[in-house]
Amino acid sequence: MPVTLTSLDNQEFKVDKEVAERSILIKNMIEDVGESDAPIPLPNVSAAVLTKVIEYCEHHRNDPVQVQDETDDPRKRSNDIEEWDMKFMQVDQEMLFEIILAANYLDIKPLLDVGCKTVANIIKGKTPEEIRKAFNIVNDFTPEEEAQIKKENEWAEDR
Amino acid sequence: MLRHREIQPGQAPGQDTLQGAPDSPRRRPHPLAIPEILCLLAEFLDQQTTLDAMKVSRAWRTAFTPYLWKDAQMNMSMPEREPPYNTVLMNAHFVHTLRLRCKHTVALKHPILPFSLSNFPTCRNLSKLTIEIMDTNNNGTLFSLILQHSMFLTSVSLTAAVGPLENPSDLWNALVKCIHLRQLEYAGMRLTDPSEHMELYLMLWSRLDVLKLSGDWCAPGTLDNPVFIIPKGLDDPISEIPGSGRLRDLTIEGTHMHRDKMKAQAWMIKQCSATLTRLYWKPKSWLRAVEKASPMNYVFSLIAMGQCPNLETLLMPGLDYSLDIFTELVKKMRRLTEIDLAATNFGFWEWTTLQTLPWHMSAIRVLHLEGCLNMTGVIIQDMLCSLPSLESFKAGNLWDIDIIDDPRPWICKDLKELVLTIVFRTSPHPHRMIQSRLSSLLRLEICELNRPHDECFRMTLQSGLDRLGSLRRMRRFHVQAGKDAPWAMWKEEEVEWALKHWPFLEELSGVALTARAQQLLCRHRIRYAPTRFRS
Numbered sequence: 001m002p003v004t005l006t007s008l009d010n011q012e013f014k015v016d017k018e019v020a021e022r023s024i025l026i027k028n029m030i031e032d033v034g035e036s037d038a039p040i041p042l043p044n045v046s047a048a049v050l051t052k053v054i055e056y057c058e059h060h061r062n063d064p065v066q067v068q069d070e071t072d073d074p075r076k077r078s079n080d081i082e083e084w085d086m087k088f089m090q091v092d093q094e095m096l097f098e099i100i101l102a103a104n105y106l107d108i109k110p111l112l113d114v115g116c117k118t119v120a121n122i123i124k125g126k127t128p129e130e131i132r133k134a135f136n137i138v139n140d141f142t143p144e145e146e147a148q149i150k151k152e153n154e155w156a157e158d159r
Numbered sequence: 160m161l162r163h164r165e166i167q168p169g170q171a172p173g174q175d176t177l178q179g180a181p182d183s184p185r186r187r188p189h190p191l192a193i194p195e196i197l198c199l200l201a202e203f204l205d206q207q208t209t210l211d212a213m214k215v216s217r218a219w220r221t222a223f224t225p226y227l228w229k230d231a232q233m234n235m236s237m238p239e240r241e242p243p244y245n246t247v248l249m250n251a252h253f254v255h256t257l258r259l260r261c262k263h264t265v266a267l268k269h270p271i272l273p274f275s276l277s278n279f280p281t282c283r284n285l286s287k288l289t290i291e292i293m294d295t296n297n298n299g300t301l302f303s304l305i306l307q308h309s310m311f312l313t314s315v316s317l318t319a320a321v322g323p324l325e326n327p328s329d330l331w332n333a334l335v336k337c338i339h340l341r342q343l344e345y346a347g348m349r350l351t352d353p354s355e356h357m358e359l360y361l362m363l364w365s366r367l368d369v370l371k372l373s374g375d376w377c378a379p380g381t382l383d384n385p386v387f388i389i390p391k392g393l394d395d396p397i398s399e400i401p402g403s404g405r406l407r408d409l410t411i412e413g414t415h416m417h418r419d420k421m422k423a424q425a426w427m428i429k430q431c432s433a434t435l436t437r438l439y440w441k442p443k444s445w446l447r448a449v450e451k452a453s454p455m456n457y458v459f460s461l462i463a464m465g466q467c468p469n470l471e472t473l474l475m476p477g478l479d480y481s482l483d484i485f486t487e488l489v490k491k492m493r494r495l496t497e498i499d500l501a502a503t504n505f506g507f508w509e510w511t512t513l514q515t516l517p518w519h520m521s522a523i524r525v526l527h528l529e530g531c532l533n534m535t536g537v538i539i540q541d542m543l544c545s546l547p548s549l550e551s552f553k554a555g556n557l558w559d560i561d562i563i564d565d566p567r568p569w570i571c572k573d574l575k576e577l578v579l580t581i582v583f584r585t586s587p588h589p590h591r592m593i594q595s596r597l598s599s600l601l602r603l604e605i606c607e608l609n610r611p612h613d614e615c616f617r618m619t620l621q622s623g624l625d626r627l628g629s630l631r632r633m634r635r636f637h638v639q640a641g642k643d644a645p646w647a648m649w650k651e652e653e654v655e656w657a658l659k660h661w662p663f664l665e666e667l668s669g670v671a672l673t674a675r676a677q678q679l680l681c682r683h684r685i686r687y688a689p690t691r692f693r694s
Contacts, residue, residue, distance in 0.1 A: 076202050076203050077203075078663075079604070079631075079632050079634065079662075079663035080602075080632065083601075097189065100190050101190050101196075104195070104196065104199075112199065116196075116199050116202075116203055119191075120200055120208070123204065124204070124205070125208075125684070126211065128211050128215045131211065131212065131215050132216070135191055137191070138216065139215070139216060140217050141217065145217075149213060149214060149220065151243065152242075152243060152246045153210055153227070154239075155239070155240050155241055155242040156206060156210060156227065156232075156242070157210060
C-alpha cells in the first residue's frame with residue numbers, strides 16, 4: 001500500500017508503506033492518522049534529499065531492526081560501512097550534511113549512523129587545521145585558550 | 160532518539176564560525192554547528208581524533224569534551240600521563256568508565272582523589288571501574304573510591320600485578336555494597352580467610368552476570384559427588400547454595416593445579432550450570448582428563464547430561480581429552496558457536512564428528528585450533544570452505560598445495576580475524592591463490608600470517624600485496640619477517656599503498672620496514688612492531 005510524501009518544494013513521492021516506515025517519524029504519523037490517503041508533508045526535506053533518502057530506505061527495506069551493540073568498547077566503529085552504503089554516500093559535502101539532517105529529522109537511525117560514520121572518517125587522521133579547512137570552520141580560540149587546551153589534555157594524547 | 164530541532168537562522172550556537180558551502184545560500188545552520196549532530200558524531204571518533212576535534216573551535220570543544228572523558232584512562236605510575244587535578248575536578252561528572260593503573264602511594268593532590276572524596280559530588284555516571292594495582296600496600300583510597308560509587312557501579316575489574324591484597328576484607332565490604340554490580344573481574348589476589356568466601360559467593364550468585372577470576376583462590380562447599388570431599392581446614396561449609404539466578408559468563412584461569420582447588424572450581428561451575436552461556440576454564444596446568452574422578456570429567460558429565468543447556472562455548476585450550484568426550488559434549492551442546500581447543504589433540508576425527516552436525520556447521524563463529532598437532536592443511540582448507548558463519552579462525556599449517564588444486568571458494572565471508580601459518584611448497588613466494596583467497600574476505604580486520612620456523616613471508620607490492628586491496632576494513636596486519644630478508648622489507652611504497660587501501664589500519668607488525676617507511680607509519684599514528692604485538 002503506497003503512501004505519499006510531500007517535500008519542502010511540494011514534490012510528491014509515492015512509496016510503499018514498508019519503505020516509508022523505515023522512518024520512525026513517518027511510522028508514528030501514519031499510526032496517529034490511521035487509514036488515510038492524505039499525503040504526509042515533510043517541510044524540512046527538499047526533493048533532491050528526499051529522493052536520496054527514499055533510495056536508501058528502498059535498498060534497506062528488509063533489514064532487521066537494529067539492536068544496540070553492547071560491547072566493551074563504548075566507542076562505535078566507523079570502519080564497517082557496507083559497500084553499497086559507501087557508494088551511496090559518495091556525494092558532495094552539502095548533500096552529505098543534508099542527508100544527515102534529514103535522517104535526524106525523519107528518525108532513520110541506520111542512515112544517521114552511516115552519515116555520521118562517513119563524516120567521522122573524513123575527520124580521522126586530520127590535524128585541527130585540516131579539519132577546519134575541510135568544513136570551512138573558523139578558529140575562534142585565542143592563543144591562551146589553545147595553550148590551555150593543550151595543557152589540559154596532554155595526558156590523553158597518543159605518544 | 161533526538162527530537163527534531165526547529166532549524167531557524169541564527170539559532171544554533173557558534174553558527175558564525177561556520178560558513179557553509181561557498182556557493183550555497185545556506186539559511187539553516189551547518190550541521191556541524193548543531194550540538195546534537197556533533198554528539199552523534201562523537202560516538203564514532205577514537206580518542207586521538209576526539210582530542211584533535213576539540214582543538215577545532217569552541218563549539219567543537221564544548222560538544223566533544225564529555226566524550227573525551229566518558230572513557231577515561233589514567234596511568235598514575237607515569238607522571239606525564241596524569242591529568243591535572245583541576246581538570247579532573249571539572250570533568251569527573253562526565254566519566255562513565257574509569258581505568259586506572261596506579262602505585263600504592265596517593266599524594267593529596269592526586270587526580271583520582273576527586274572521585275573518592277566523600278564530600279565530592281558523587282559521579283552518578285561512573286558505572287564501570289577498572290583498576291590495575293602495581294603494589295598492594297595501602298589501598299584505602301581505592302576501596303573508598305568503590306564505596307563512594309557503590310550505588311552506581313555495574314562493573315568492577317581489579318588486577319593486582321604484584322602479590323596479594325593487604326586487606327581483602329575491605330575489598331569485599333566495598334563490593335558487597337555495590338548493589339547494581341553485574342560484572343566482576345578479579346585477578347591476582349589471594350583470598351586467605353574461608354569465611355570471606357561465603358559473602359563473596361552469596362553475593363555473586365544473586366547478582367552477577369559476568370565473573371572472571373584468575374590467580375590463587377579457593378571456594379568452600381560440598382560437591383554432590385561422593386568423590387569430592389571437603390578439604391580439611393574449612394569451617395562450616397554450606398552444603399547447598401541456591402543456584403545462581405543470573406551468572407552467564409564465567410572465566411576461571413591461571414589458578415594453581417591443586418586438586419582441591421580444581422574440585423572447588425568444578426563446584427562453582429555446577430552452581431551456575433543452568434544459566435551459563437559462556438565458560439572459559441583454564442588452570443595453569445591440567446589434571447589429566449582420563450582420570451574418571453577428575454574435576455574435568457565432572458564438568459564434562461554436567462554438560463553431557465544436558466545440565467548446561469544454554470552453553471554456547473567450548474573453551475578448554477590445552478586440555479587432554481578423549482574423542483568420546485568431545486563427541487558427547489558437542490552433540491549435547493545445541494547452542495555451540497565458539498570453540499577454543501588450541502594445543503589439544505583436535506584433528507580429523509573431531510572434524511568428522513562436527514561435519515555430521517549441520518546446525519553446528521552453520522552456526523560456528525569462533526574456531527581456535529592453534530598448536531593442534533593432529534590438524535592438517537587439508538582440514539584447515541576444508542573448514543574455510545564449509546563454515547559459513549566463521550568470524551574468527553586461528554589454526555596452524557596450511558600448505559599452498561592444499562589450496563591450489565581445490566576449486567572450492569572460502570565461504571566464510573563474515574571472517575573478521577584470521578591467524579594461519581602458511582607453508583610454501585610450490586614456490587618460495589606466496590602463491591597468488593592464497594592472496595586471491597584472502598582478497599575475498601572483505602570483512603577481514605585482523606590478519607596474521609606466519610611461516611614455519613624462521614622462514615620469511617614475502618608480502619610486498621612485487622609479490623602480490625596489491626591483491627589484498629579489497630580488504631578495506633583491515634585494522635591489524637602481521638606477516639612474519641624472517642631474519643636477514645631485505646627482499647621482504649616494506650618500503651615507502653608499501654606503506655603508502657597500505658594507507659590508501661587500508662584506511663582503518665591501526666597496527667602493523669612482523670614485517671621489516673625501511674627507516675622512511677617507519678617514519679611514514681609513525682606520522683599516520685599507526686602502531687608498529689618488528690615482532691608480534693602482545694595481545
